[in-house]
Amino acid sequence: MMAMHRLRRNAIKLEGERSSALDLARGRLVLISAFFGLVYLVFAIRAFDLAVIQAFEMPYESEAVDVVEVEERTETRELSVVAKGRADIYDRNGELLATTLKTSSLYADTHLISDPEKTARELVEIFPKLSYGKVLHKLQSGRRFEWIERNIHPEKIDQVLRIGEPGLDFKESYRRFYPQGESTVHLVGYGDIDAQGLAGIERSFNNYLNEGRELHLTVDVRLQHILRRELESSIRKFEAKAGAGVIMDVTTGEVLAGVSLPDFDPHDPGHAEKDEIFNMLTLGVYELGSVFKIFSTAAFFENKDVPMSVTFDASEPIKVGRHTIRDYHAENRVLSAPEVFMHSSNIGSALMGQAVGTEKLRAFYKDLGLLDPVDFEVREVATPLVPQPWREINTLTASYGHGVSTTPLHLVTGVSSIVNGGYAVKPKLVLDETVSKTSTDVRVVSAETAQRIRQLLRLVVTEGTGSKAEVKGYRVGGKTGTAEKIVNGKYDNKKKISSFIGVFPMDAPKYAVYIMVDEPKGQKDTWGYATGGWVAAPAVARVISSMAAVLGIPPAPEGSAPNHFGDSLRQFVSAKEGGR
Amino acid sequence: MKVLKPRTFIVFAFAALSGALLLYTSQNVQDAQSRLEGYERSIESEKEKIRLLRAEWASLNRPERLERLANEFLDVLPPAPDQMVDRDAANFEIQPAVEFEVERDFEPVLQPVSAGGEVKSHAAPPAPKTKPPAPSREFREQEKKESKDFNKLIGEIGGQP
Incomplete structure (x- = not known):
């Protein structure tokens, strides 16, 4: 009894100690399990978040092509x-x-296409250009990536989706x-x-x-359209092979329009013909003919201190070695400098070139950039064909545009550099507002020579071979050029390059318009002529008159001073030879 | 049984609360992010649409096309050189000023004087007496042949697979 009592008392005592230890342990257990519970809860929430909440937000991504054709x-x-x-x-x-x-x-x-035949049939229905056989072949190839059709129209995307074939996808x-x-x-x-x-x-x-x-x-799409339209109509009218045209701002060298025909659809260069891809403006080198007389005449007046009344004996062809230089519009008499220019006398220009001398003429052409590839933003440019070595005969022929082949762009740039007052310009295609509008300060001819050339160019239109380029009130000046093409090493008088370089307004030149037509054929209403004056000059006139309307350039009123620009040269033109 | 001391309880409660808050915030952020992505996507697609429309506009405004349309539907031609005058140089006759009396004591009116009485607002413009000319068959054929309308152009971009 006593022992029992003691035992109990001990037990109670023991219980007291133990209970506090147990309490502690239990508390820790709860703590730990609460901790684990919390961790599980976090996991559960995260799992719920990933599996349910985010699952709805994640867009479905096709992984079909992940491993296939990774490189491509x-x-x-x-x-x-x-x-x-x-x-x-x-x-x-x-x-x-x-x-x-x-x-x-x-x-x-x-791999995902269950019924290739049906799918192929439906695809061909949507894309009539595809052939059933080819499509079926592709669908049965077993490859995991097979192009069906590129660049499809938005409407057709819907139609393809409506097939409901999971194997068809878009990129x-x-x-x-x-x-x-x-x-x-x-x-x-x-x-x-x-x-x-x-x-x-x-x-x-x-x-x-x-x-x-x-x-x-620097291009203006309106002018581009006008130039292309007129060039195209000239090519069509004269059944020509090709043609090129440029409109340039003579003060800055900015190309406002540039056309080379035939051309092609830039969206489909793969199907373009060779002659369509060929850019005549920058890649075509041609003997451009009499338009070069602008340069030789400028060189002449720049190097020789002579008055306009200076004369040249064009009564007989010049013979140099085995070459004979003749006139196309032969006058067979002594001509004054303005007459040489307006009648486009090869003899007269050759004599001018001779007077300047080989070295100086060549240096002058070089200054104008006619002997080097043109420095242009379009990189496909041709190198001019220059005689090697350059003999005296080359100087004579180069004076009227034979023996030296350049691109049309060379010519327009060279003419711009003279008529703008004598400052060398470079052709520009990228508009750069930061560059000042005035051209470079490199002079190629003096202001006086520039003024003389302006007057001469005007004379060609008022009195000479370029009369069809006249647009009333716009003081057009210019120069015709008709060059025979070289076929098998010989000049072929049936195949011509007819061109006209027009500049206006001549008293203060702003725009140069050049049109060149390759192999035009004479027509009934041009009396069989296919020269620059008949083919290109009227086209240039049409371009200028349309251009004036688009750009809002008013004509000089009748009888005003600008309209009489260049009239002073008439005194050097013999009366009986007036007109064309 | 003192399982949890009040302080511990508070700590746990606080932890749980901040946990919940964190979850809530992160959900919000995710939500906002996905909305943002949505906006970005739609901005991108709007931009793409604008590009497409601008391209279409440019394509419809090709000078060549406008010229054809103008020739067909308008009775006007580009001005010929002799129809233009230099505004600054032209000597326009200046009309002599006409003196006229102005009635000083008029009631301010809130309607156009010329309307006189009741103003017919929103009156429909008079119907044109003649119908606008329908495109000639020639034109339609030409249009079909030459006019690459934009959709066709888009369709034409690019080569074959």
Whole structure:
């Protein structure tokens, strides 16, 4: 009993100690389990979050092509990123010339296609250009990535989705789009399937555009259209092979329009013919003929201190070695300098060239940039063909534009450099507002010579071979050029290059308009003539009159002083030989 | 049984609360992020649409196309050189000023004087007496042949697979 009591008391005592230890342990257990419970709770919430909440927000991503054709995919993706950011090209007035648009291309993961025949049939219905056999072949190829059709129209995307075939999917890509189409293709250029430039500005400014920087060109799409329209109509009328034209701001060298026909659709350069892709403006080198007399005459007056009344004996052809230089519009008499120019006398110009001398004439041509590739923003430029070695006969022929072949752009630039008052200009295609509007300060001819050439150019239109270029009130001046083409090493008098360089207004030149037509054929209403005066001069007149309307250039009122610019030269023109 | 001391309880409660708050915030952030992505996507697609529309606008405004449309539908031609005068140089006759009396005590009227009496607001413009000319068949054929409308142009971009 006693022992029992003691035991109990001990137990109670023991219980007291133990209970506090137990309490402690239990408390810790609760703590730990609460901790684990909390961790589980966190896990559960996170799992719920991932599996339920985020599952609805995550867009479904097709992973079908992940492992397949990784290389192709990453490559096109990189290019696509570049193409996406490729900047737009505008004309000088902010009209869009080139932009990048998103297009979708259709591909198939053939593993996922359950019924290739049915799918192929439906696809051919949507894309009539595809052939059933080819599509079926692709769908049965077993490959996980197979292009079906590139750059499909947004409407067709819906139709393809309606097939409901999970194996058909789209890949977005970016393509260049040229709203002006053919019109500007030889300046703006075009790109490949990944929008990387292959020609023109697209090529020479490829990286610049890829960096997302916009370009403004000096081109005016309205003038471009006018020039192209008139050139095209001349080519059609005279059944010519090709043609080229330029409108240049003579004070800055800015190319306001540049056309080379035939041209092609920049969206589909793959199907363009060789002669369509060929850019006559910068790549075509031609003996441009009498338009070169502007240069030799300028060289003559620049180097010789002579009055306008100086005369040249053009009564007989010049014979140098086995060459004979004749006149096309033969006058067979002694001609004054203005007469040489307005009648486009080869003999007279050759004599001028002879008077200047080989070294000086050559140096002068070099100063005008006629002997070097033209420095232009379009990189596809040709090197002029220059006689090697340059003998005296070459000096004579070069004076009237034979024996030296240059691009049309060379010619317009050279003429601009003279008529603008004598400051050398370079052709420009990219509009740069930071460069001052005045041209470089490199003089190629004195102001006096420039003024004389202006008067002579005006005389050609009022009295000479270029009379069809006259637009009343606009004081057009210019020079015709009719050159025979060399076929198999010989001049072929059936195949001509007929051109006209027009400048207006002649008393204060602002614009040069050049039109060149390759192999025109004489027509009934031109009395069989296909010379520069008949083919190109009227086209230049039409361009100038349309241009004036677009640019809002008012004509000089009748009887006003500017309209009589160059009249003073008439005193050197013999009366009986007036008119054309 | 002292399982939890009040202080511990408070700590736990606080931890749980901040945990919940954190979850809530992170959910909000995710939500906002996905909304942001949505906005960005839609901005991108709007931008793409704008590009497309600008390209279409440029394509529809090709001088060649405008010229064709103007020739067909407008009875006007570009001004010929002899129809233009230099505004600064032209000697326009200046009409002599005519003196006329102004009635001084008039009631301010809140309607056009010329309307006289009731102003017919929102009156429909008079219907043109003649219908605008329908495009000639020739034109439509020409249009079909030459006019690459924008959709066709878009369709034409690019080559074959």
